[in-house]
Amino acid sequence: MNTNLILILLVGALVGATSGYLGSYMVLKRMSLVGDALSHVALPGIAIAMAMGVNPLLGALIALVIATIGIWYLGEHSEVYPEALVGIFFTASLSIGLLITPEPDLLEALFGNIDKIGAMDGVITIFGAIVIFIITFAFSKKLLLGIVSEDLAKSQGVDVSKVNLVYLLLIALVVALGVKFLGTLLTGAMVIIPAVTAKNLAKSIKQFQLYAIFFGVTSSILGILLAKYIGISSGPAVVLTSISIFLIGYAFKN
């Protein structure tokens, strides 16, 4: 096994672990599709970054942070259920992204390309994963209490609105980390699928989160290896692997 493959597997495993962990909350919050749609926002960010000659990951992150604050604001201040607005906003950004991304780079931006992952990406991913795990763990009880009962959380002095914003910003970070490897269209899938698989099997929150992390890591590693040896694109290989694990888990449960 060469060092490059080890690096790719490490990045993949970390993206899988952090997506699974954060996804566990997203599934409970019934916001799964927001996570998916959010990943589309990365596309115009990547295109603009490419045009300016800066790291696409940075462009993706900035676009995602702006969109995240937008979603949070709508959720806090609008009486309208934000899902419809989110749908419109994200398809718009996807369309704009498609128009402004240079054609040779489009496929890579949409579906990712693990061969382009370098040492710098590895460092950023490791750092990002550590940040995500520490902050999420520190906020975990408040986040979960807010999901179980917002009133109960607020009556205990939890600033639910702030906790939600921090959580959404972490989602933006995990999507940015995954974009180079899975592409803007498929990154959201890794936030949803391992967590849904885990929810089917878990009997407690602790199990739920551990399973989600485990399925995230397993999907990434198996998917990357499959892509390498069969010679297919890594993004779809990882997503289809995680869906296969979901189906096995579902059959196992029934």
Next chain:
Amino acid sequence: MEKDNVLSVHGLKVKFDNHIILDDVSFEIKRDDTLAIIGPNGAGKSVLFRALLGLIPFEGKIEWASNINIGYVPQKLFVEKDLPLTVSEFLRFKEDNKEKIHQVLLEVGFQHESDHFHNDKRVLATRIGALSGGELQRVLIAYALLGNPQVLLFDEPTAGVDVTGEETIYSLIHKLQKKEDLTIIFISHELQVVNHYAANVLCLNREKICFGPPLKVIDKETLTKMYGEEVNLYQHHEH
């Protein structure tokens, strides 16, 4: 605020989109008192609770005694049945000490070894969504008690609980009344319960209709003001 008061509410007004839900409500509660809040649907009872807890904006003054811990027992939790959250994990949102959790479960009526089981599974390991209405209500009370509150707010403690469970919840509330320095405020629909357990009652229908010991202040006139003509409150029983 007077020294032995735990709460003083003055001229409380709550509006949602120019629609007045509560208007000019004033009352005071003494330490260790048990207050019932009654009124028809839409009278603003739950809204009053939300204002007391600081969850919604309001006009007027709500003043709690200083350094007071408030335990809130919501009517129910809106959680999916398959939410993978155990009772133990839920209680540990507030308290990590296992001994304290054990004590509080004893206090809310999981007294005997057999009470600690739900369908042969220890209550602590049971998912929140799998509990019966009565069990969930007791777990919610346990959760509120974990913060060592001096005030407990119950939003319709027996909504979603069957009749036998209902008796248990009220006898539990009765037991809690005997605790030192614990003020209890509960919302109820049932006049019998109010007469039996509450030292004072606040009758509410957007405005304050009456306030005082239930047997003194609840009469035909106040009932008519709250529920309209010809309503027999004893039959007013919602589940």
